[in-house]
Amino acid sequence: MKKLAIIGTGWISSSFVEAVQQTNSFEVVSVYSRTLQKAEEFAKKHQIPSWTNQWGEFLLENNWDVVYIGSPNHTHGDYSKQLLEHQKNIIVEKPSFLSVEEWDEVHQLATEKNLFVIEAIRHYYEPAFQEIRKIIAPRMNEVKGAVLSYAKYSSKYDAFLRGEIANSFSLSSGGGALMDLGVYPIYNAISWFGMPEKAHYQARKLQNQADGQGIVSLEYPTFDVTIFVGKVLNVCLPQEIYFGKETLQINDCQEIKEVKTLYMSEVVETKEYELRRNPLEWEAIGFVKILERTPESLKQYEQSKKISRNVLEVIEALRNSAGITFN
Amino acid sequence: MKKLAIIGTGWISSSFVEAVQQTNSFEVVSVYSRTLQKAEEFAKKHQIPSWTNQWGEFLLENNWDVVYIGSPNHTHGDYSKQLLEHQKNIIVEKPSFLSVEEWDEVHQLATEKNLFVIEAIRHYYEPAFQEIRKIIAPRMNEVKGAVLSYAKYSSKYDAFLRGEIANSFSLSSGGGALMDLGVYPIYNAISWFGMPEKAHYQARKLQNQADGQGIVSLEYPTFDVTIFVGKVLNVCLPQEIYFGKETLQINDCQEIKEVKTLYMSEVVETKEYELRRNPLEWEAIGFVKILERTPESLKQYEQSKKISRNVLEVIEALRNSAGITFN
Numbered sequence: 001m002k003k004l005a006i007i008g009t010g011w012i013s014s015s016f017v018e019a020v021q022q023t024n025s026f027e028v029v030s031v032y033s034r035t036l037q038k039a040e041e042f043a044k045k046h047q048i049p050s051w052t053n054q055w056g057e058f059l060l061e062n063n064w065d066v067v068y069i070g071s072p073n074h075t076h077g078d079y080s081k082q083l084l085e086h087q088k089n090i091i092v093e094k095p096s097f098l099s100v101e102e103w104d105e106v107h108q109l110a111t112e113k114n115l116f117v118i119e120a121i122r123h124y125y126e127p128a129f130q131e132i133r134k135i136i137a138p139r140m141n142e143v144k145g146a147v148l149s150y151a152k153y154s155s156k157y158d159a160f161l162r163g164e165i166a167n168s169f170s171l172s173s174g175g176g177a178l179m180d181l182g183v184y185p186i187y188n189a190i191s192w193f194g195m196p197e198k199a200h201y202q203a204r205k206l207q208n209q210a211d212g213q214g215i216v217s218l219e220y221p222t223f224d225v226t227i228f229v230g231k232v233l234n235v236c237l238p239q240e241i242y243f244g245k246e247t248l249q250i251n252d253c254q255e256i257k258e259v260k261t262l263y264m265s266e267v268v269e270t271k272e273y274e275l276r277r278n279p280l281e282w283e284a285i286g287f288v289k290i291l292e293r294t295p296e297s298l299k300q301y302e303q304s305k306k307i308s309r310n311v312l313e314v315i316e317a318l319r320n321s322a323g324i325t326f327n
Numbered sequence: 328m329k330k331l332a333i334i335g336t337g338w339i340s341s342s343f344v345e346a347v348q349q350t351n352s353f354e355v356v357s358v359y360s361r362t363l364q365k366a367e368e369f370a371k372k373h374q375i376p377s378w379t380n381q382w383g384e385f386l387l388e389n390n391w392d393v394v395y396i397g398s399p400n401h402t403h404g405d406y407s408k409q410l411l412e413h414q415k416n417i418i419v420e421k422p423s424f425l426s427v428e429e430w431d432e433v434h435q436l437a438t439e440k441n442l443f444v445i446e447a448i449r450h451y452y453e454p455a456f457q458e459i460r461k462i463i464a465p466r467m468n469e470v471k472g473a474v475l476s477y478a479k480y481s482s483k484y485d486a487f488l489r490g491e492i493a494n495s496f497s498l499s500s501g502g503g504a505l506m507d508l509g510v511y512p513i514y515n516a517i518s519w520f521g522m523p524e525k526a527h528y529q530a531r532k533l534q535n536q537a538d539g540q541g542i543v544s545l546e547y548p549t550f551d552v553t554i555f556v557g558k559v560l561n562v563c564l565p566q567e568i569y570f571g572k573e574t575l576q577i578n579d580c581q582e583i584k585e586v587k588t589l590y591m592s593e594v595v596e597t598k599e600y601e602l603r604r605n606p607l608e609w610e611a612i613g614f615v616k617i618l619e620r621t622p623e624s625l626k627q628y629e630q631s632k633k634i635s636r637n638v639l640e641v642i643e644a645l646r647n648s649a650g651i652t653f654n
Contacts, residue, residue, distance in 0.1 A: 144531075144540065144560040147474075153572050153591060202544070202551060204471075213471065215544075215551055217529070224529060224542055226553065233471040233569040234592045236576060242560040245480050249563060264480060265561045 002291060003064040005030040005088075007079060009042040012093055013070035016120070017046045019280035025288045026066065032058040059086045066291065068120065069093060072167040073174030074326065077102040080117060084109045091287055094121040095183045098174050098326055100313050107305065116301065118287055119308045121187055123254030125286035128273040129191070132250065132259065136192050136241065143193065144242040145223040148185035150253050151177070151213060151230030160206070169210050169231065171326050176210040178203070178318060182229035183311065185253040186318075188239070189218055189225050190310045196220050199314050203322035206232075211324055218314070255279050329618060330391040332357040332415075334406060336369040339420055340397030343447070344373045346607035352615045353393065359385040386413045393618065395447065396420060399494040400501030401653065404429040407444060411436045418614055421448040422510045425501050425653055427640050434632065443628065445614055446635045448514055450581030452613035455600040456518070459577065459586065463519050463568065470520065471569040472550040475512035477580050478504070478540060478557030487533070496537050496558065498653050503537040505530070505645060509556035510638065512580040513645075515566070516545055516552050517637050523547050526641050530649035533559075538651055545641070582606050 004026035006013050013031075020026045028048050033039035036053040043051035052058050059082060069079050069092045076092050083090055084106070096119040097103040110117045123129055136143065156166040167173035168180045178201060189196070196218035203214035213230030223242075228235045239250040247262040261269040276282060290301045319325070331353035333340050340358075347353050355375050360366035363380040370378035379385050386409060396406050396419045403419050410417055411433070423446040424430040437444045450456055463470065483493040494500035495507045505528060516523070523545035530541035540557030550569075555562045566577040574589040588596040603609060617628045646652070 144557070145555075147555065147562070147564060202546075204550065215553060217542075219529075223531065226542060226555075228472075228474065228553075230471070233571060234574045234589065235474070235567065235569065236574050236589055236592050237474060237564050237567060240562065240564060242562070244560060247561045247563050262561065262563055265563050 001025075001027050002066055002288070003027050003029045005032065005058070005061065005064045005067045006042075006048070007032045007067060007069045008071035008093075009033045009038045010070060013068070014042070014046070015278060016068055016070060016093075016280050016284070017048070019276075019278045019284045021046070022278060023281050023284045025284040029064050030058070030061055059083065065089055066091065073179060074098060074172065077106060080106045081109060084113050084115055084117070087113065087115065089116040089118075089291065091118045091120050094119055095174070095179050095312065095315065096308060097312065100309065100316055103309055103312050107309075116291060117305075118290055118301070119304070120280075120283055120287075121183070121308070122280050122283040123184055123256070124187055124191065124304065124307075125282040126254070126256055126273070127282070128250075128256035128259060129188070129254075132248070132256070133192050135248070139243060140193070141222075142243040143220075143223050144244060146189070146193070146225045146239070146241040147227075147237065148188055148225065148239045148253050149228035149235040149237055150181040150184045151228050151233055151235035152181065153234050154231040157212075157232055165208060169206070169208070171208070171210050171324065174326055176324060177213050177229045177231045178211055178216070178315060178322075178324070180231065182214075182216060182227065182318075183315065185227045185229070185239075186216065186311050186314055187307065188253050189227065190314060191307055192241075193218075193220060193225060195310055196225070196314065199317045199321065201318035201322040201324075203324060209324070211322065214322065216318055328352075328354050329393055329615070330354050330356045332359065332385070332388065332391045332394045333369075333375070334359045334394060334396045335398035335420075336360045336365040337397060340395070341369070341373070342605060343395055343397060343420075343607050343611070344375075346603075346605045346611045348373070349605060350608050350611045352611040356391050357385070357388055386410070392416055393418065400506060401425060401499065404433060407433045408436060411440050411442055411444070414440065414442065416443040416445075416618065418445045418447050421446055422501070422506050422639065422642065423635060424639065427636065427643055430636055430639050434636075443618060444632075445617055445628070446631070447607075447610055447614075448510070448635070449607050449610040450511055450583070451514055451518065451631065451634075452609040453581070453583055453600070454609070455577075455583035455586060456515070456581075459575070459583070460519050462575070466570060467520070468549075469570045470547075470550050471571060473516070473520070473552045473566070473568040474554075474564065475515055475552065475566045475580050476555035476562040476564055477508040477511045478555050478560055478562035479508065480561050481558040484539075484559055492535060496533065496535070496539075498535070498537050498651065501653055503651060504540050504556045504558045505538055505543070505642060505649075505651070507558065509541075509543060509554065509645075510642065512554045512556070512566075513543065513638050513641055514634065515580050516554065517641060518634055519568075520545075520547060520552060522637055523552070523641065526644045526648065528645035528649040528651075530651060536651070538649065541649065543645055
């Protein structure tokens with residue numbers, strides 16, 4: 001079992017460590033936080049033997065060569081470059097980097113060093129996600145459109161309204177609805193339909209100029225994909241993909257547990273998929289496979305890298321169309 | 328019971344006559360079609376005592392003063408003006424007229440003659456439709472958006488693909504997805520949220536340039552309403568209206584039988600509404616009330632007129648934004 005270190009002690013790092021331990025994917029051996037107390041608490045909670053708030057020392061640790069970065073989005077780029085220089089493979093929480101430029105810099109370095117940079121986008125590793133891709137691929141010329149969404153009222157929005165701005169609501173941390181939740185359904189769109197010809201984001205901005213919600217329009221040659229994203233409302237629609245008389249209806253854009261085929265609006269088939277108790281388990285298993293460096297896993301890594309970059313390219317175009325800049 | 332004449336012998340006229348007879352709303356006494364055989368068949372099927380294909384004679388009939396126009400959209404304007412000149416009240420199938428200009432001409436004449444021109448937009452008369460309006464009105468400042476839709480694969484689309492172009496697919500008849508089905512959810516939007524500041528239609532056009540499907544975007548000061556329309560695909564989404572933590576989920580934009588209130592994505596209340604076997608029954612009952620000329624019914628008529636014109640104004644703006652013209 002490969003040894004893994006953790007950067008960041010928020011709830012996402014915690015969930016990831018639990019998923020790793022539940023699936024016996026990695027042995028978690030070290031945790032870094034800028035705050036020593038947080039590092040120690042996190043380590044003790046998850047039975048991790050080593051913790052530190054000394055970045056220089058952390059970089060020189062030599063009992064692990066894979067690191068998970070779960071710190072705020074705007075920190076991913078710098079951390080990644082330094083870690084690659086120290087021969088570490090990287091698993092970086094979504095959205096991996098703030099810009100395509102940063103993505104390219106990091107990946108160029110990784111290629112030079114023969115190291116991995118894997119985006120931790122959990123739903124991409126769900127069995128249903130890839131199966132839906134295979135259902136759509138041979139029928140692309142029949143597609144008449146799709147409606148996707150990820151819009152949930154954030155547990156941190158009430159605090160935001162009182163003036164406490166969490167990272168996921170802060171543009172200086174690379175937050176906002178598009179970056180925080182939109183990245184999921186955009187992954188679906190790019191994985192399932194490829195790159196759009198045009199991308200537009202009708203954003204509704206909060207007082208701090210971060211996008212609290214918005215509508216993503218992806219224009220393909222013969223159809224449109226509409227994506228609702230938001231952190232200030234609850235969109236409860238299923239995901240739908242249209243093929244003329246047939247409609248594919250999916251319970252959600254992630255944690256996919258049910259895919260219905262409707263013919264002329266009547267359900268004719270229902271497929272069920274296994275959900276893990278912790279939705280990060282599938283990716284933990286997936287990362288182990290990638291790091292095995294088999295011909296098949298390397299092929300899948302290249303594929304996921306391509307999609308990761310394409311998603312970021314689309315997100316950047318969307319941000320530009322809505323005038324969203326990270327200050 | 329007022330006496331009613333019918334223009335047009337298609338399925339919509341047939342359904343309307345059945346609704347009228349089931350609800351004892353009017354006595355149907357005459358039917359006009361350009362084709363005598365169709366008029367006769369229709370009359371016999373529905374036990375209507377008189378039929379004709381002679382327009383001049385039909386206009387001079389004096390045993391009825393209310394007429395239902397169920398002929399193709401592009402014929403509504405001319406028929407209406409001639410009928411008003413002959414002192415007939417008009418019930419005209421949706422979408423009432425091709426342009427705001429035509430709407431204004433017809434209604435100006437109706438006002439001069441002290442006659443009614445009522446748009447037969449059936450779902451507007453459903454009890455649930457007006458109740459939802461009343462739920463939203465006091466909470467307008469909380470609205471975070473809405474997703475509506477009416478997109479059903481047409482029974483006439485397969486014939487269209489073989490080259491037989493039905494009126495509802497023909498721009499010269501005032502057809503297309505927006506005019507034929509889009510008018511319903513646009514009625515919902517205008518009735519429930521008022522007039523938008525901007526309206527845009529992302530249309531996907533068929534070979535004959537009619538819009539087979541499209542996405543309507545209505546921009547309000549603080550939220551957006553997205554409407555999916557189409558005649559070449561089946562959108563099976565419910566309708567949703569967003570109020571932050573709360574979501575109102577409605578089974579459909581018309582034939583509304585269930586309205587769910589969700590709090591943080593969990594259903595907390597479900598209201599059921601009566602559906603009529605024939606969905607045109609509610610409007611038949613509604614038209615009788617309007618024609619009673621009580622102070623209350625006149626007020627409701629003025630309200631429905633205002634919405635009818637606003638809907639047409641929005642539809643015209645949408646058509647312009649998509650470059651759709653009736654040739």
